[in-house]
Amino acid sequence: MKSRLLFAKFSEKEKPVELQITQEGEAKTVYIADDEVFIRKVIEANAEKGYELLFKRYYRPLCSHAVRFLYSKELAEDIVSEIFCTFWQKKTYLQIQTSYRAYLFTSVRHQAYAYLQSEFGRLQNTDIEQVKAATTLPNPQQILQYNELYLKMEEVIRAISPQSQKVFMMSRFEGKKNPIIAEELQISVKTVEGHITKALSILRKTLQDGFISIFLFMTSNMWFF
Amino acid sequence: MEFEIAKNIVFSSFEGKATPMQQKMVEEWLAKSENTELYFKWLEEWERETPQFLPDIEKAYQGFLSKTALITEESKPTVEKQISSKRSFINAFWFRFAASVVLFAGLGLWFFQDKIQFEEHTTSFGEVKNITLSDGSTVILNANSSLKVPRFGFGKSTREVFLQGEAEFAVKHTIDNQNFLVKTPDALVVEVLGTEFLVYARKRGTKVALHKGKVQLHSIKDKQEKVLQMKAGEVVTMDKKGNLKLQAEKNIAVAKAWQEHQFIFDHTSLQEIAYKIEENFGVRVQIADTTLAQREITGTYQAQNVEELLNALEEMLNVQIIKQNGEISIYEND
Missing domain, CATH: 1.20.5 (Single alpha-helices involved in coiled-coils or other helix-helix interfaces)
Structure with a gap:
């Protein structure tokens, strides 16, 4: 088996996690090296050192994932940093049953969603506290809904006019101030504001009407699954 | 092999490229809770392969340390x-x-104080460089020129650069109305707020051409400051004594043309062209006699290098151009 060979060299030292993939009725065993074992060991020996490794390993991919929902570098970094802080301060990293990775990615998704809800959604309060305490793995529907959400964001942003898109990205993704955008693109500040308002209203409309309502229905049903 | 197939399919579902059937397959695959871990492993892999931006990890980690007050324990000097x-x-x-x-x-x-204090941009013969300064202003540096920009304090209270040669400036206006100063070796200071202009500061003299906005010139040679206000479309030349002479630019395009490797001649003498060649391409040009040197040329020529320009001149003026030991001599055709 090719995949068994592929992972054999990783799993020599540590006991591999055994996974079953069942397809076409036939069961096969695939070994996946638990590559977090090292970080976990370091955390046991020296929590601070280990946590540094954890932080540096996942910071970038988590930010990259967060920004797919938020379209703002600053917001993405804020959310990821915040997650790492709470994870540390509440010592959640000692309690979780899942991998750090699954926990962190799930948290990013929850937090990003909570942010979008507060910005675009109709719901007043979000269950951020509840979300932070989520130490179990999300269910398949939830996972795929999040997938759909960031793809939807991308679709909406691709669909707006090129000029609006440009202004929106400079403003939100890069975090530039309106007068600076106006100067760079040689347009008036009013026009800049117009483009941003337009982009945001399209986003709001799509997210509210087409997506969030269904999504909320699902999550409210599945939350304590 | 199912393992490989599943990975491809999951990746295409990340990208939004999976078909509805494949989506269904991923959903079924995820129903087995062990696969959720694998899903996130692949999600991480995918984010590493196609990052949306690259934040500064070190900076973020320092932020984390100060936020969680870990820093007090870690970097406390051992007393x-x-x-x-x-x-x-x-x-x-x-x-x-x-x-x-x-x-x-x-x-x-x-x-090395000069090297430390200033960042120096230089161009060799025939080279044109685009430079963006930290305040967003742009400079197009023509051939055989140098621009020195202070490494420290540029844009703090004033913006000051030093030019030798020829450059075109497009200065950004700052919110706090900071002025922008261009200083040349012969003690001319061009003071602006935000505009587009060209400065020529070579051995032959100093010249400023203004495209847009307003600038103020200070000639501070001989400790006697002479000030002149320029308007768009004007050209000011400064002589060796530091006197400023104002003239309306006939064709502002002439000054800008070298950016596109274009040579525009408007009743330009062959002597003047010879100087231009020397300054831009670093080859000495000699003209056999004075009557030939005074012949005038009008027209626009596209030339990437000195050869192309010389070929054009040869044909147009019906002269003979000889290159020898890195020198060019122009003779009348007999």
């Missing part, structure tokens, strides 16, 4: 000051060592 004779000997050694380091560093600083 153990027990003075023993052995220690003081070591200290004396380290003191001497440190002192010599400081001395050498000081000497180095003194020798």
